Amino acid sequence: MTFASSSSRYEAMPYVRCGRSGLKLPGISLGLWQNFGDVNSYATGREVVLRAFDLGITHFDLANNYGPPPGSAERNFGRMLREDLRAYRDELVVSTKAGYVMWPGPYGDWGSRKSLLNSLDQSLERLGLEAVDIFYSHRFDPETPLEETMGALDTAVRSGKALYAGISNYPAEQTRRAAAILKQLGTPCLIHQARYNLLDRWIEEGLTDVIAEEGVGCIVFQPLAQGQLTARYLQGIPADSRATREWFLKTAQIHQNLPKVRALNAIAERRGQSLAEMALAWVLRQPVVTSALIGASSTAQLEQNLKALNRLEFAPEELARIEEALSAQ
């Protein structure tokens, strides 16, 4: 049956200006890194994406290598675009990236002009699009001149294959240089995509200052620390959870963080929120943060996470209690 989106889809979601650009992003965005590959159920992934759009999530984040297998998340999302979301294409912000290993040999990885622009062509083919909205350099490449990597992003925009350029995982100093080069080229850096959550606060040590000074937007990924900042692992490791795959999320890491997570969960309960909701509200309290980029393996998770938007403010005592919880061993 043809998908028709809810007419109330723009009623609850806040849309936040991305840095000093003209583009607004939803307060919560959905990423397709895991749960949307060929190893996953297409029907469930489709249900999550369509529900997300119905709830006001206009931004969907991909990369060349998302799956597994690599490329399959773009192909599956391309099918949803074709079969369900075609009429809504201009209501969507679709991003993709290149910079991690994608194909064999010296050109399928890192940040050369060759790698980025060939990868973008491949992504467009898998997605069935003529252009993505945001094209990212997925990581800083210390062996390629930054001018070359940024030049490739500029070309992507000028050739009409991307509307905006972004960078991801760049340290503070390289972010400043990248933003300066892009400005000079006339293609301003729209956005920085960086990991940020209660258990990983590296961006507070310099990057947030650079982002604010340069007027770049900031979308933070893994705000739930891959599920650790939810109730998912409070009673052990569920059989259907990401941790059982021991891929990027290790059970040892979960056990190590559990005392902090339990202490945070108690604070969330006192706030009348789930831990996931509090963790999302906490990243969104950062003034530079435009959007929190979540993953979800079900519509129930997605719906719970969106409730974070109902209670974003923190009292100073709550923030102090959180700092205390984070020092728990």
Ligand SMILES: NC(=O)c1ccc[n+]([C@@H]2O[C@H](COP(=O)([O-])OP(=O)(O)OC[C@H]3O[C@@H](n4cnc5c(N)ncnc54)[C@H](OP(=O)(O)O)[C@@H]3O)[C@@H](O)[C@H]2O)c1
């Ligand atoms: N730029 C980069 O280098 C980079 C790197 C990584 C990710 N990203 C982006 O960030 C996006 C999000 O990453 P992520 O999926 O790791 O983020 P995350 O939101 O921290 O973790 C998502 C996982 O947490 C669990 N979860 C979510 N909501 C839950 C809830 N309410 N209750 C219980 N469990 C819940 C689910 O785990 P289960 O699957 O176990 O149910 C879900 O798959 C990616 O899709 C990608 O777009 C970017």
